[in-house]
Amino acid sequence: MTLPIDGPRLNPKSGLARQLVVFLHGYGADGRDLIEIGRQWQHWLPDAAFVAPNAPERCVQSPTGRQWFDLTSRDPGERWRGVVKARPGLDAFLDAELATHNLDDSKLALVGFSQGTMMALHTGLRRRRAPASIIGYSGLLVGPEHLDEATARTAKGATPPILLVHGDADQVIPLEALFDSADHLGKANIPAEWHLSLGVGHGIDGAGLEHGGLFLARNFGLPTPKRP
Template identity: 65%
Template sequence: MTPAIDGPRLPAASGKATSLVVFLHGYGADGNDLIAIAREWRRLMPDAAFVAPHAPERCMASPQGRQWFPLTFRDPDERRRGVLAARPGLDAFLDAELAKNGLGSDRLALVGFSQGTMMALHAGLRRKTPPAAILGYSGMLVSPETLSEATGKPPILLVHGDRDDVIPVDALFAATDALGAAEIPVEWHLAAGLGHGIDGEGLRQGAAFLASNLKPKKMTLRTASQG
């Protein structure tokens, strides 16, 4: 049975959500670690609802925190097995949250940090209906050789610190190379002097990226003469 997922939420500032932004936290943290970002971003995205689910498993390395899947850093295949095992539970949560807000799957944006970025990229690229955008901080693309499984090509922004000693910056360039080769639109930002974290400029660029991609699509009116 897939473990239930839940976490802190912030409703749309306008009172009516037209999009949903989901934060996926890193290894050893929980949803409270990222929901504070929503309080800043809702000024730019007043029609977005925000949620930051706690990952389904307790983290052995940090008993007060959570994990999307175990990490020992000794088994090169553990990340692939991990994202595969965690994806069904995350997908079920995303579907439930969209339904709760009365939104279609194309009104979803995923924001990940570290292990959460691994989940955002893996699950987001394989959803039946691609999300409106994927934003990843300090993470990596797991199993780039399986990108042929991608069901769509949502816009992606990846942000990474050049002093990251947890997930080295090489992971950023490996991800952008693989996504580019798969013709999936990807932008990237390298934060000078930043370690494994998110800085103000990264937050600014991330918010602008999401706001742009979550704008409601304009309807094109057809006249009788246009057939």
């Protein structure tokens, strides 16, 4: 059963949305899992609206949570079929949110965690116009052999700025996924920055959050903010 893609929101601290940050949660979670990050980033992004949509499917292994796609089989093509199937619904959601705030993709940032990172990279690299930035926490690039489809470019013809963040103690998606993803992107002429969180498992630490907030501010073209 496909459910509506919608979830918790945070209004801009300044009162007027000039940017939109969309959080994409991991497998078995929902939008509540990430929306509070927006409160921590409001210091750096006072004009940003934040939204953390719930994925469109109930999670097979955690009925109270959601999934962007199923992850129950060992079929190596499962992830690829999953991101391809889920992308149109997410694209439609992003288009509607941007229209609500009278913004375009140059003011959009996608921030994923785990399965949400898979969706952020897959969708963001295939938008009609590239988002301002993509951040992937504790995730990986799905279908690197299909990167010829990753045609999203900015108005200046550049690929979207990407930051990948991973814990070196992650036992769910191993650290090697970060380096493999960055390597595949680089070979496709899509450069990516990365940050390694020492001693961190499948989660996000304070340093990772700070890197993310500053990365978004920089790529939205904002002045370098002071630390809170």
